[in-house]
Amino acid sequence: PDPGVRFLAAKWVSDEKLTAFRPQVADALKDPALDPRGFVALATTLARLDDKPVSDDALADFALGRLADRTASAANRLVALRAVPGGHKKLTTDDLLALLKQPDPGFRVEALRALKERGDRKAAEAVRGVAADATHPQAVRTQALVALAEFGDADIGFLMQLATGIEDRLRDEAMRALTGEKLTAVQQVMLA
Numbered sequence: 001p002d003p004g005v006r007f008l009a010a011k012w013v014s015d016e017k018l019t020a021f022r023p024q025v026a027d028a029l030k031d032p033a034l035d036p037r038g039f040v041a042l043a044t045t046l047a048r049l050d051d052k053p054v055s056d057d058a059l060a061d062f063a064l065g066r067l068a069d070r071t072a073s074a075a076n077r078l079v080a081l082r083a084v085p086g087g088h089k090k091l092t093t094d095d096l097l098a099l100l101k102q103p104d105p106g107f108r109v110e111a112l113r114a115l116k117e118r119g120d121r122k123a124a125e126a127v128r129g130v131a132a133d134a135t136h137p138q139a140v141r142t143q144a145l146v147a148l149a150e151f152g153d154a155d156i157g158f159l160m161q162l163a164t165g166i167e168d169r170l171r172d173e174a175m176r177a178l179t180g181e182k183l184t185a186v187q188q189v190m191l192a
Helices: 003-016 019-028 036-049 056-068 074-082 093-099 105-118 121-132 138-151 156-163 168-178 185-191
Strands: none
Touching (some): 003 036, 036 056, 056 074, 105 138, 156 168, 156 185
């Protein structure tokens, strides 16, 4: 059950090219409780056993394939999404914006994380919509504020509204986003 032991076992199978364990490696990749480190270790092991490249791009492509696999569990697809760098060339802004519509908040948070990494201002309006939508969980809205701060599209009125609101995580993140912004005297008093 120890993830560290599983990681070392995958490394051993990979280093020694123990192809007899390929079915177990493939099955282990389906584990819904798999963490991102374990996912990468198992994907690397599988690639080595199959004599495929083990570059960052190849692993990200594998993860994207798992993400697109609708037969994989939601938890497994989420781990795959976490394994793909936000700036990966085959992961588009449109793909990430589509993930913002997933019912699972974890997908929305990870999509927002990747959008932040991309820094694509094309996504700013949709991300602002998520931050403003009170039907999203606070964790999702907070991650949207983090992404907006990265885009550099500060809407001071909107941030002031959140910074003076009652939701603590949103309030804190809105305050962080306001750091360095030029505020009027009235806005400064409101924040104080």
